[in-house]
Amino acid sequence: MTAASSVDSETGPSSKHEERKVLAGTLVGTTIEWYDFFIFAQLTGTLLSPLFLTPLQQSNPGLAQILSFALIGISFLFRPLGAVIAGHLGDRLGRKAMLVFTLVMMGAATSLIGILPTYSQIGLWAPVLLITLRIIQGFSAGGEWGGAALMAVEHAPMSKRGIFGAYPQIGVPIGMILATGLLFFLNSAMSKEDFAAWGWRVPFLLSIVLIVIGYLIRRAVAESPVFREMAARKAESKAPLGELIRHHKKPVLYSTLIFIANNAAGYLLIAFFISYATRALQMPVPQVLLATTLASFGWLIFTLAGGWLSDRIGRVKTFLTGYAIIFVWMIPMFALIDTKNIWLYGVALFVLTIGLGLSYGPMSAMYAEMFPANVRYSGISIGYAFGAILGGAFAATIAESLLQSTKWTGSIGIYIMVLCVISAIGVLLAKETRGRLLGVSRH
Numbered sequence: 001m002t003a004a005s006s007v008d009s010e011t012g013p014s015s016k017h018e019e020r021k022v023l024a025g026t027l028v029g030t031t032i033e034w035y036d037f038f039i040f041a042q043l044t045g046t047l048l049s050p051l052f053l054t055p056l057q058q059s060n061p062g063l064a065q066i067l068s069f070a071l072i073g074i075s076f077l078f079r080p081l082g083a084v085i086a087g088h089l090g091d092r093l094g095r096k097a098m099l100v101f102t103l104v105m106m107g108a109a110t111s112l113i114g115i116l117p118t119y120s121q122i123g124l125w126a127p128v129l130l131i132t133l134r135i136i137q138g139f140s141a142g143g144e145w146g147g148a149a150l151m152a153v154e155h156a157p158m159s160k161r162g163i164f165g166a167y168p169q170i171g172v173p174i175g176m177i178l179a180t181g182l183l184f185f186l187n188s189a190m191s192k193e194d195f196a197a198w199g200w201r202v203p204f205l206l207s208i209v210l211i212v213i214g215y216l217i218r219r220a221v222a223e224s225p226v227f228r229e230m231a232a233r234k235a236e237s238k239a240p241l242g243e244l245i246r247h248h249k250k251p252v253l254y255s256t257l258i259f260i261a262n263n264a265a266g267y268l269l270i271a272f273f274i275s276y277a278t279r280a281l282q283m284p285v286p287q288v289l290l291a292t293t294l295a296s297f298g299w300l301i302f303t304l305a306g307g308w309l310s311d312r313i314g315r316v317k318t319f320l321t322g323y324a325i326i327f328v329w330m331i332p333m334f335a336l337i338d339t340k341n342i343w344l345y346g347v348a349l350f351v352l353t354i355g356l357g358l359s360y361g362p363m364s365a366m367y368a369e370m371f372p373a374n375v376r377y378s379g380i381s382i383g384y385a386f387g388a389i390l391g392g393a394f395a396a397t398i399a400e401s402l403l404q405s406t407k408w409t410g411s412i413g414i415y416i417m418v419l420c421v422i423s424a425i426g427v428l429l430a431k432e433t434r435g436r437l438l439g440v441s442r443h
Contacts (some may be wrong), residue, residue, distance in 0.1 A: 018155075019155070021217075022152065022155045022164075023152065023164065023167045024217055025099070025151065025217050026149070026151045026152040026167050026168040027167045027168060027170065027174070028171075028213065028214045028217045029099055029102075029103045029144060029148055029171070029214050030144065030148050030168045030169075030171025031171040031174045031178070031214075032103065032107065032171075032207070032210045032213075032214045033102070033103065033140070033141055033145075033171070033175070034171055034172045034174075034175030034179075035175035035176075035179050035207070035210065036107065036109075036110035036137065036175075036204075036207050037075075037137065037141060037175070038175055038176050038179035038180070038270055039110070039179045039182075039183075039204060040071075040072070040110075040113065040134070040137070041270050041396075042179060042180060042183060042270065042271060042274055043183075043200055043203075044068050044069060044071055044072055044271060044275075044396075047195075047196060048068055048071070048130075048200075049061075049064045049068035050064075050196075051118045051126075051196070051200075052118060052126050052127045052130050053067060053068060053119070054118075054119040054120060055119075062404055065400055066397055066400050066401060066404075069271065069272075069275075069394075069396040069397040069400055070394065070397050071130070071131065071134060072267070072271060072393070072394075072396060072397075073393035073394040073396075073397055074131060074134050074135065074138070075134040075135060075137050075138025075141070076138055076385075076388050076389045076393030077138065078135050078138035078139045078142065079138050079141055079142030079385035079388055079389065080382060080385040080386060080389070081139055081142065082102070082138065082139035082140060082142025082381075082385070083142040083378070083382045083384065084142075084378070084382060085139075098147045098377070099144070099147040099151065100215060102140040102141075102147065103140075103144065103211065103214050103215060104211060104215065105136060105139070105140035106136075106137055106140040106141065106144065106211075107207050107208065107210070107214075108136075108211075109133045109134075109136040109140070110133075110137065110204050110207040111204060111207050111208050111211075112133055113133050114201045114202075114203075114204030114205040114207070115201070115205070116129055116130060116133070142381060142385045145168065145381065146377050146380045146381030147377065147381075148168035149165060149168050149169075149363075149364035149367065149368060150364075150368055150376060150377055150380070151168075152164045152165050152167050152364060153165045153364050153365050153368040153369075153438070154368065154438060158435065159311060160311060161364075161365040161368070161369070161434075161438075162306075162307040162308060162309070162311035162315070162318075162361070162362055162365045162434075163304070163307045163308045163311055164307075164364075164365075165307055165361075165362070165363070165365035165368065166303055166304050166308070166364065167307075168364055169303045169306075169307065169360050169361055169363060169364060170300050170303045170304055172266070172299070172303070172360070173296045173297070173300040173303060173353075173357075174296075174300060176269075176270060176292075176296040176299070177293055177296045177297065177300070179203065180289050180292045180293040181289075181293045182202075182203050182206070183289050184289035184290050184293060186199050186200075186202060186203070187286050188286045243375050244371075244375040244378045244379050244382070248371060248375055248379055251370040251371055251379060251430070252379055252382055252386075253383075253426075254370065254383075254426050254427075254429050254430040255367050255370060255379070255380060255384065255387065255426075255430070256383050256387045257387070257422055257425065257426025258319065258363070258366075258383075258423055258426040258427050258430065259363070259383070259384060259387025259388065259391055259423070260390045260391035260422055260423050260426075261323060261326065261359070261391065261416065261419035261420040261424075262326075262356060262359045262360050262363075262391065262423065263387060263391030263392035263395070264391040264392050264395040264415075264416055264419050265326050265352065265356060265395075265416050265419075265420075266360075266392060267391075267392035267395040267396055268412070268416070269295065269299075269349060269352060269353070269356070270392075271396040272395070272396040272399045272400065273288075273337070273349065274288055274289065274292060275396075275400075276337075276399075276403070276409075277337065277345060280403075281338070281340050282340075283340060283342060283345070284342075287342045288342070288345070291345050291346035291349060292349060294346060294350070295346060295349035295352070296353070298353035298354065298357070299353035299356055299357055299360075302353055302354050302356070302357025302358055302361070303356075303360050304357075304361060305357060305358065306318055306322060306357050306358040306359070306360060306361020306362050307361035307362055307364075307365065308361070309358070309362075310361065310362035310365060310366070311365075311434070314432050314434045315362045315365060315366040315369075315427075315432060315433055315434055316427055316428070316430075316431065316432045318358055318359075318361070318362045319358070319359050319362055319424075319427045320424055320428075321358050322354075322355045322356070322357070322358030322359030322360070323355065323359050323420045323423055323424045323427070324355075324424075325351075325354050325355030325358065326352065326356065326359065326416065326420050327355075327417050327420040327421070329351055329352055330413030330414070330416050331410055331414075332348075333348045333349075333351065333413065334348075334409040334410055334413050336348035337409070338409055359423070365433075365434075366430070366433050367379075367380040367383065367384070368380060369433035369434070369436040370430060370433055373438065391419065398412075398415060399412045399415070
């Protein structure tokens with residue numbers, strides 16, 4: 001790229017009102033998408049196995065738990081497909097259209113899970129239909145993040161790309177706060193029998209309300225300035241996906257590596273810890289859910305801090321700091337969790353969120369700065385999707401398998417520590433991106 005576009009100036013959005021619309025539009029969608037995703041992930045660890053894998057749960061509960069965690073991972077396998085299609089169309093037709101499309105698709109799949117018959121009602125069709133809806137969720141999630149990240153970063157002034165890009169990122173902890181908080185409320189307000197009979201459906205069905213709100217907010221957001229410039233120059237006439245595969249393999253590889261450890265550690269917080277604490281350690285479900293909800297506020301705060309810090313000291317230093325914290329904290333964290341003390345459990349999770357936030361907040365800005373405009377949506381979506389497959393897709397499954405085979409939670413910590421080293425290498429290979437221009441090349 002040899003020249004800047006209008007968004008590479010220090011002006012950013014034309015008004016504070018427009019800025020708020022952009023940030024709200026990118027935040028609301030990721031919040032809803034991840035609320036949907038987390039409701040499933042958290043119920044997988046506590047309830048969905050006996051409801052949808054009933055015969056296996058009765059004959060081999062350990063295997064049933066592993067396979068129920070695998071249901072989380074199945075949807076990740078379809079993220080690359082969603083990333084390819086949404087990214088390709090997003091680079092040709094615009095970021096906004098794909099944001100609205102993926103939001104509606106995710107919400108529809110989530111709402112339908114809320115009315116699914118269980119195994120006792122329709123037999124084998126119950127898990128088949130559940131897997132189908134999980135595939136749709138994974139497809140839509142594959143295209144969601146890239147569009148939201150680019151809408152935020154491409155509207156930002158150069159000096160604030162990190163903090164702007166952190167807004168779609170904090171949709172993850174906010175979605176988790178909503179999901180976990182609602183489950184805490186339902187588990188506290190009704191009996192275990194009522195929750196297992198029908199209460200678990202409520203969080204899925206409430207997604208309908210959130211989707212309507214998100215749709216209205218996103219429809220009001222203007223298309224990104226970089227895409228408008230690209231459209232004016234007809235740069236989208238090239239095939240973005242083909243261009244990406246031919247000339248931008250290294251950034252895709254680096255973006256994949258960068259995300260692996262963050263996503264794996266994040267899915268321990270999202271899914272595994274709740275199951276382990278309530279099932280293996282016999283800690284009370286409401287207390288565990290409340291502690292997880294409170295820890296999610298730390299994830300929110302430190303994700304914003306990570307975006308802000310990356311605008312000041314750079315993306316690389318911020319990422320490496322976050323991964324160093326996760327690496328160092330792994331073994332002490334499991335030692336605290338294994339005390340079965342709810343306060344120490346909460347401290348263990350909260351400290352983890354410091355590293356998670358610092359290695360997640362800068363991601364939107366860094367990924368956007370790694371790719372030229374005409375392949376940017378495709379590039380960051382595909383890198384993010386493959387990173388999620390290698391990181392979080394089967395993190396809970398691997399963690400459960402390690403626990404059952406070694407009987408030592410430290411083995412799970414070592415697994416995450418290895419991934420932290422891999423992701424740190426990816427960060428170093430990608431090199432610093434802060435200050436790169438985002439505009440369309442002038443040939």
